[in-house]
Amino acid sequence: MDSKAGFKRIGRWxxxxxxxxxxxxxxxxxxxxxxxxxxxxxxxxxxRVAVLPFSNQTRYPLADTIFYRVFVAELLxxxxxxxxxxxxxxxxxxxxxxxxxxxxxxEQVRSLAGRLGAQLVxxxxxxxxRDKTKYGRKLDPTMGVIVRILDGETGRTLWTTFVRRExxxxxxxxxxxxxxxxxxxxxxxxxxxxxxxxxxGLQKCSE
Amino acid sequence: MRYRxxxxxxxxxxxxxxxxxxxxxxxxxxxxxxxRGQNGINTEITDYLAWELNQRGFDVIxxxxxxxxLARNRVRWLGFLxxxxxxxxxxxxxxxxxxxxxxxxxQEDIAPALGLSLYLVRTDDTRTLWTGTGGISQAxxxxxxxxxxxxxxxxxxxxxxxxxxxxxxxxxxxxxxQQQALEIxxxxxxxxxxxxxxxxxxxxxxxxRWSDEDMPRIxxxxxxxxxxxxxxxxGYTYSSQWRVEDRDGRYPVTMVINWPSGRKKISFLGAYxxxxxxxxxxxxxxxxxxxxxxxxxxxxxxxxxxxxxxPVARWRIKVKDENGxxxxxxxxxxxLPMRFVWNxxxxxxxxxxxxxxxxxxxxxxxxxxxxxxxxxxxxxRTPPAMVLEAKNRGRDMIVDLNHEGRVPIAFWRMEMxxxxxxxxxxxEGDQLxxxxxxxxxxxxxxxxxxxxxxxxxxxxxxxxxxxxxxxVAIPRENKEKTKLACTVIIRDxxxxxxxxxxxxxxxxxxxxxxxxxxxxxxxxxxxxF
Numbered sequence: 001m002d003s004k005a006g007f008k009r010i011g012r013w014x015x016x017x018x019x020x021x022x023x024x025x026x027x028x029x030x031x032x033x034x035x036x037x038x039x040x041x042x043x044x045x046x047x048r049v050a051v052l053p054f055s056n057q058t059r060y061p062l063a064d065t066i067f068y069r070v071f072v073a074e075l076l077x078x079x080x081x082x083x084x085x086x087x088x089x090x091x092x093x094x095x096x097x098x099x100x101x102x103x104x105x106x107e108q109v110r111s112l113a114g115r116l117g118a119q120l121v122x123x124x125x126x127x128x129x130r131d132k133t134k135y136g137r138k139l140d141p142t143m144g145v146i147v148r149i150l151d152g153e154t155g156r157t158l159w160t161t162f163v164r165r166e167x168x169x170x171x172x173x174x175x176x177x178x179x180x181x182x183x184x185x186x187x188x189x190x191x192x193x194x195x196x197x198x199x200x201g202l203q204k205c206s207e
Numbered sequence: 208m209r210y211r212x213x214x215x216x217x218x219x220x221x222x223x224x225x226x227x228x229x230x231x232x233x234x235x236x237x238x239x240x241x242x243r244g245q246n247g248i249n250t251e252i253t254d255y256l257a258w259e260l261n262q263r264g265f266d267v268i269x270x271x272x273x274x275x276x277l278a279r280n281r282v283r284w285l286g287f288l289x290x291x292x293x294x295x296x297x298x299x300x301x302x303x304x305x306x307x308x309x310x311x312x313x314q315e316d317i318a319p320a321l322g323l324s325l326y327l328v329r330t331d332d333t334r335t336l337w338t339g340t341g342g343i344s345q346a347x348x349x350x351x352x353x354x355x356x357x358x359x360x361x362x363x364x365x366x367x368x369x370x371x372x373x374x375x376x377x378x379x380x381x382x383x384x385q386q387q388a389l390e391i392x393x394x395x396x397x398x399x400x401x402x403x404x405x406x407x408x409x410x411x412x413x414x415x416r417w418s419d420e421d422m423p424r425i426x427x428x429x430x431x432x433x434x435x436x437x438x439x440x441x442g443y444t445y446s447s448q449w450r451v452e453d454r455d456g457r458y459p460v461t462m463v464i465n466w467p468s469g470r471k472k473i474s475f476l477g478a479y480x481x482x483x484x485x486x487x488x489x490x491x492x493x494x495x496x497x498x499x500x501x502x503x504x505x506x507x508x509x510x511x512x513x514x515x516x517x518p519v520a521r522w523r524i525k526v527k528d529e530n531g532x533x534x535x536x537x538x539x540x541x542x543l544p545m546r547f548v549w550n551x552x553x554x555x556x557x558x559x560x561x562x563x564x565x566x567x568x569x570x571x572x573x574x575x576x577x578x579x580x581x582x583x584x585x586x587x588r589t590p591p592a593m594v595l596e597a598k599n600r601g602r603d604m605i606v607d608l609n610h611e612g613r614v615p616i617a618f619w620r621m622e623m624x625x626x627x628x629x630x631x632x633x634x635e636g637d638q639l640x641x642x643x644x645x646x647x648x649x650x651x652x653x654x655x656x657x658x659x660x661x662x663x664x665x666x667x668x669x670x671x672x673x674x675x676x677x678x679v680a681i682p683r684e685n686k687e688k689t690k691l692a693c694t695v696i697i698r699d700x701x702x703x704x705x706x707x708x709x710x711x712x713x714x715x716x717x718x719x720x721x722x723x724x725x726x727x728x729x730x731x732x733x734x735x736f
Contacts, residue, residue, distance in 0.1 A: 062241045067310040069286065069324040073338035081292075083335060085328075087289025095394075107459070107478055114462075114474040115391040132317065139317055139346055153475075183311045183322020183342030 012176040014112070030171075032196045040158060040201060041119055041151055047205040049075065050084040050118035051151070052109075053093070054145075060129040060182075064101060064124035067126050067145060067186050074190035075122075079204035090114070106155035113152030120158075121150040128164060131182045141167040141185040147193055152163040161193050215722050233260055234268040234296060236277070236324075239286035242313035248285065249310045251361065252323065255368055256306060257447060263375070268300055276300055285309075287326075290392075291415070292331045297330035304329055304336070307727040312342055320344035321363045323371050323611060339371040390414040392443070396460055396477040400573035401451050403483040410446040411436070411462060411476065423466040427476070430458045453481050485576035487514035490568055492582055497613060497699050500563065500584040504701040509547040509582065511568055519543050522570045526584075534559055561586050587614060590705040591697045597709075597716040604691065604712055609640040614699040622694045623712075631691070645691065645712075690714075 040046065051072050056064035068086075076083050092099065092112050098104045103123070104112065113121050128144030144164035148157050167179035170188065179185045198204070230677040235257045240247035255268065261267045268514045270513030273567035280295055282288070288296075296302055316417045322342035329336050343363050393412040401407055409427050417423060425436040425445045430453045436445035445462075459478040465471050494501040501507065509524070523538040524547055549566070553559045568580045592611040597604060610616060620635040623645050633641050691712040698704040709715045 065241060069309045069311060070340045073324050074339045076335050076338045085289055086287035087292065091289050110475040111477050114476060115394055117390045139344065180341030180346040181312055181320045181322050187340050200224035
């Protein structure tokens with residue numbers, strides 16, 4: 001009789017604990033790594049932002065453009081920022097004779113920010129991107145990006161963020177929650193980066 | 208009663224919103240499709256979005272008009288726009304909103320998948336009002352135990368469109384508390400590299416124009432000095448020119464705006480380099496130096512060296528003869544080549560005559576400072592003059608070889624052959640004069656060391672247990688066969704070569720002239736075989 005009660009007691013605790021462990025292990029993700037070299041200007045109260053074209057260090061065609069478009073969309077969505085039109089940035093690139101994907105120097109960043117009236121300049125590098133497994137049999141989106149925040153007035157790097165994610169990282173249970181497309185993964189990665197920035201002191205324009 | 212008033216207000220708001228939306232004109236630009244390359248277009252999604260917006264009550268501009276607008280304004284890229292094109296769209300198409308976007312993913316092989324990013328821009332102030340992104344895959348639609356309706360990419364399109372546009376804005380008023388920012392349409396700061404004493408001009412075109420009460424004074428600041436900018440008639444452009452009197456260096460230019468209210472803004476425009484010193488340039492010629500001048504026969508390698516490296520805008524190299532006539536010239540833009548090669552030919556393509564030539568290299572840096580480097584080079588094509596003397600000393604023939612000329616000898620080679628072509632002696636070296644001693648077989652008696660006797664040796668005596676064998680010349684029936692032939696080659700360090708063949712060395716020693724070598728017979732036609 002005592003043993004039955006003991007089993008019941010153990011089962012009462014064991015089952016929820018196992019579920020919690022299972023769920024936690026499935027959905028655990030490390031926070032994007034952020035390195036702060038200096039604090040944001042204007043105490044983090046930023047409204048005007050220019051996003052420079054990203055560079056692609058992967059073999060995935062147009063990985064830089066794919067992530068750039070999604071990141072800009074999420075930036076606009078998240079904080080009501082006044083983000084300079086991509087066409088304006090590219091026009092200044094052409095005038096400065098800077099190739100897309102090439103990193104402009106400090107003076108060019110200052111000049112670009114001055115012309116667009118941007119307080120912050122954001123640039124980045126896609127270091128890893130794939131949408132399938134190695135042999136192309138299964139969907140397995142993976143992405144690694146470095147996104148940098150530059151000061152528009154001085155041109156120097158303020159923050160650097162690195163994040164690497166796989167679609168499986170978002171698994172909740174069984175196949176639920178898994179991200180199957182690069183676009184959706186880019187959206188989640190962008191949201192995570194912006195969440196970290198907001199937590200670290202970047203303020204939304206509408207605040 | 209209260210409930211009724213709430214319903215009426217709600218209905219009124221709905222009607223007002225619908226009327227507001229119906230009044231909006233929107234242009235849907237062709238959606239860029241990155242899965243089809245950088246110039247890819249996805250017409251299916253474009254048509255779907257246009258239909259969807261039409262269903263939502265927008266007045267959608269038809270695609271042909273949009274494409275005409277893009278062609279007319281030379282919009283070469285889709286997926287983004289610049290401010291000028293947004294304003295032009297408002298002026299030419301009369302649209303309030305522009306929707307453009309990118310298909311970031313489109314695959315059909317493993318599981319159909321589609322990714323889309325959309326941007327909605329208001330043409331009034333060129334602001335992005337709304338964005339939407341998303342991705343969908345067949346794998347996302349599968350439920351537990353792999354149950355679910357399978358769709359292809361076109362089936363996913365409508366689902367993705369609905370998903371992305373789920374948060375479509377209800378109103379089109381931008382909510383950001385935007386501070387009045389200064390936006391610069393165009394900056395022209397020229398030249399980027401300049402010499403002291405020259406003029407630099409700066410022109411800035413702004414996107415904003417202030418009222419007369421709030422009109423600021425705009426200055427350009429460079430090198431610690433401030434210049435007032437002149438405003439154009441339309442009020443958008445500010446320009447100034449000033450003479451550069453600063454020392455060599457890089458000078459940033461900033462725009463300082465002072466409003467009557469006391470507000471001040473400084474904006475970085477660019478920088479210019481003051482460079483008044485020409486590049487320091489020397490020429491290095493690869494070749495044999497003779498009496499202080501590099502000499503060559505076939506080609507000479509000219510290596511330009513900059514003592515202080517700096518970018519070169521353009522260059523020109525010339526080779527002139529002693530009379531100042533140009534024999535060769537090249538020019539080019541950009542940095543100097545690693546090396547130049549002159550093949551010793553003039554402009555007409557024929558080999559240049561022997562003599563001293565002047566190589567002149569001109570290089571201009573980005574500011575236009577000119578550097579000149581010159582060097583002399585000698586063309587020497589005369590073969591080394593051979594001095595050959597032969598002396599008959601009874602048993603031996605002594606041959607003395609020497610050369611006349613200033614160009615050192617690289618090597619010489621002398622071959623002695625019998626009339627039948629049998630090689631008797633070979634000598635070679637790199638120093639002259641040289642002497643060679645050749646025993647004449649007709650006159651020589653030498654002791655053979657035993658073994659089998661050669662044909663021209665006879666046994667002449669026996670004694671002391673060891674045969675004495677003497678090499679005795681056996682008179683040949685035909686004396687012509689015993690004559691000595693000699694071939695001498697001398698080559699100097701420049702590659703010039705002299706070759707001399709003497710058919711009969713004994714006659715040459717006696718001072719008799721040898722018969723001239725017959726010139727090659729004229730080519731004869733060969734009958735068809």
